[in-house]
Amino acid sequence: MATLFRWPGNWDPFAGLRVMQRELERLSGRGGFGEGRNIGGGVFPPVNVYNGPAELVVECEVAGVKREDVDLSITGETLVVKGVKHPAGATEEKAESDIRYQRCERGSGEFSRTIVLPDKVDPDRISASLIDGILTVRLPKSQAALPKKINVK
Amino acid sequence: MAENKKKVEVNVDPARVQPGEDAFTPLVDIFEQADGTTVLLAEVPGAKSESVDVRVDKGVLTITADGRREPMGEDYARTYTGFMGGQFFRAFALSDEVDRDNIQASLSDGLLRVNLPRAEAAQTRKIEISDG
Numbered sequence: 557m558a559t560l561f562r563w564p565g566n567w568d569p570f571a572g573l574r575v576m577q578r579e580l581e582r583l584s585g586r587g588g589f590g591e592g593r594n595i596g597g598g599v600f601p602p603v604n605v606y607n608g609p610a611e612l613v614v615e616c617e618v619a620g621v622k623r624e625d626v627d628l629s630i631t632g633e634t635l636v637v638k639g640v641k642h643p644a645g646a647t648e649e650k651a652e653s654d655i656r657y658q659r660c661e662r663g664s665g666e667f668s669r670t671i672v673l674p675d676k677v678d679p680d681r682i683s684a685s686l687i688d689g690i691l692t693v694r695l696p697k698s699q700a701a702l703p704k705k706i707n708v709k
Numbered sequence: 710m711a712e713n714k715k716k717v718e719v720n721v722d723p724a725r726v727q728p729g730e731d732a733f734t735p736l737v738d739i740f741e742q743a744d745g746t747t748v749l750l751a752e753v754p755g756a757k758s759e760s761v762d763v764r765v766d767k768g769v770l771t772i773t774a775d776g777r778r779e780p781m782g783e784d785y786a787r788t789y790t791g792f793m794g795g796q797f798f799r800a801f802a803l804s805d806e807v808d809r810d811n812i813q814a815s816l817s818d819g820l821l822r823v824n825l826p827r828a829e830a831a832q833t834r835k836i837e838i839s840d841g
Contacts, residue, residue: 602791602792603789603791603792604787604789604790604791604792605787605788605789605790606781606785606786606787606788607785607786607787607788608781608782608784608785608786609784612788613781613785615792617754617755617791617792617819618754618819619752619753619754619818619819619820620750620752620818620819620820621818622818644738644740644748644750655740656740656741657738657739657740658739658740658741658747659737659738659739660738660739660740661736661737661738662736662737662738662750662752663736671789674788686818688754688755688756688757688776688818688819689752689753689754689755689818689819689820690754690755690778690819
């Protein structure tokens with residue numbers, strides 16, 4: 557029985573469902589910009605990736621998430637942003653089920669985003685900052701990814 | 710063919726955001742605390758506290774914030790864009806039970822918190838009917 561429910565590696569049994577939910581949210585105009593003019597994706601934080609001459613910049617919108625609740629890691633060219641968005645009343649020392657919501661749009665829970673970077677980066681020189689609910693990660697490109705001038709003899 | 714006359718309004722004061730298609734609608738949570746205070750949480754990522762404006766006018770609570778950021782520069786190509794910086798606007802009709810003079814607002818980590826305490830005078834008052 558136990559072997560039946562052991563998922564190989566880090567395969568996520570709900571990944572397919574989550575992709576479908578994301579697509580439905582996108583279709584209904586929520587989380588995207590354009591039709592809905594909403595910002596923020598509930599517990600699925602939107603990401604910007606910029607490709608500069610010497611560095612990559614990744615921005616992640618995590619409004620209301622504290623610095624200690626964000627977990628950032630990099631493996632090769634894969635950057636993973638994990639975090640927890642606590643429910644609104646968590647500071648009130650109450651369980652979430654006790655809160656009488658009149659409106660609950662922000663959503664809460666754990667989130668994880670995997671970003672495959674378009675270039676090789678130097679993992680030792682990465683810097684990250686969380687200011688006003690926006691996580692900015694600066695990833696300097698590794699020497700192997702920078703263009704090299706070749707002298708023609 | 711009828712002449713199509715369109716009135717074009719230009720927003721001359723960019724500091725004060727007007728409701729319209731240029732402003733984002735921030736996501737909000739509204740819940741009530743045990744002491745009766747209603748708490749409103751609004752997500753305004755990228756907005757500095759000096760750009761946030763919370764005001765009550767004619768029973769309408771208006772939240773505006775500016776989350777626009779400096780562009781990355783021409784050297785930076787956009788590989789992926791999931792969100793943009795922008796201005797925020799949202800308005801709420803306030804109940805008479807809210808004590809308008811003691812509304813407090815604070816901003817941390819891109820989250821605006823507005824405390825709307827319950828007014829003391831919000832109790833039901835009986836109105837005497839005088840004899841005509």
